[in-house]
Amino acid sequence: MVKNERAVNLAKHEAKKRTRSGQAKSYMVALAQLASENGHANWEEYRKVLEASPMPIPDYRVRLVSSNGHDKTVSVLLKDVLTFHGVSADIWEQEPVNEQHQYVNEYALWSRHKLGDFTAYTAAILEANVKTFSFQEVAKEHQQSQAAETADMDFIVELEIPGSGKKETIGVLLSDVLELNGLSQEDWRGSGRLEQGTMVEDAALWSKRSKGDLTRYFTEVIRGFDEGDEENNHPR
The missing domain is CATH 1.10.10 (Arc Repressor Mutant, subunit A)
Structure with a gap:
């Protein structure tokens, strides 16, 4: 088994x-x-x-082929692709098929990188079962996944691609902000609100760019600071 x-x-x-x-x-x-x-x-x-426990039926199977001809097959769930790219089910449905497949292939490659496999693979979709699934159910699972990921976060940052209307939210832990900037709790408390906000936004952007996403975003901390504090909102 x-x-x-x-x-x-x-x-x-x-x-x-x-x-x-x-x-x-x-x-x-x-x-x-x-x-x-x-x-x-x-x-x-x-x-x-x-x-x-039973294995979930994958929405996609992706074949990865290395330069020396070795290949392996990776199973991919659509909700994981949406979460990885920060894309809603509604936006996904509007994307052309070739763009959807690119998203799937990028996630499949990243899933290998996450396991420490940095081999240069060529990715191709072998099987797509996604049409057998309800997009409403996928959207619900995606929203639940995002809610679970952000529930225990110290800050929530909204990212928006300028001019596109596409938005997503990312949860940020204060401990990650401190580690990224080499700060202590005392250093953090001594920083101004604007500086703190910038550091939180930088941490959110870093989480995207560490996955290879170099898109320019408008950034705004929408949870984690007292209401009425000065906020940042500019392309980064």
Whole structure:
């Protein structure tokens, strides 16, 4: 039987988020929390249950071929593509098919990079099952995924592509802002509101650019500071 490694990796990702946000004292404690919350005595027991859970039917299968001819097939879920690119289901439906396939291929390549595989691959879609899925359901899953990702964040930044009307939101942790700028909590408290806002926006942009997205965005912190504070809103 094929193990559902994706379910295990999602649980591990959630544990890392809890550790970063301070919900758990350590990564192992976070894993134990997840196991307990799902009715299991420990992480090892929960991991085995996750591995045995049914694999989701992929919306796409992408073939990756290296320069030496070696190939592998990657399964891709549409909701993961939308989350990765910050695209809503409505915008997705308006995109031409070749643009949709480009989004899928880019996500498939990134999924290998995330695993430490930086081989230069050529990507091509082998199979598309997306027409069998409801876009309303995909949109709902995408919104739930975004809400879950931003729920525990210290700041929410809105990014808008100038002139396009396309917007998305990104959650930012204060700890990531401090790490990115090499600051202590004391340094942060001593910074002005405008400077703090700029650093938060920079962290949001960095999260996009670390994935290869070099698009220019209007940026605005829409949650995390007291209302009435001065705000930034300019292309970056």
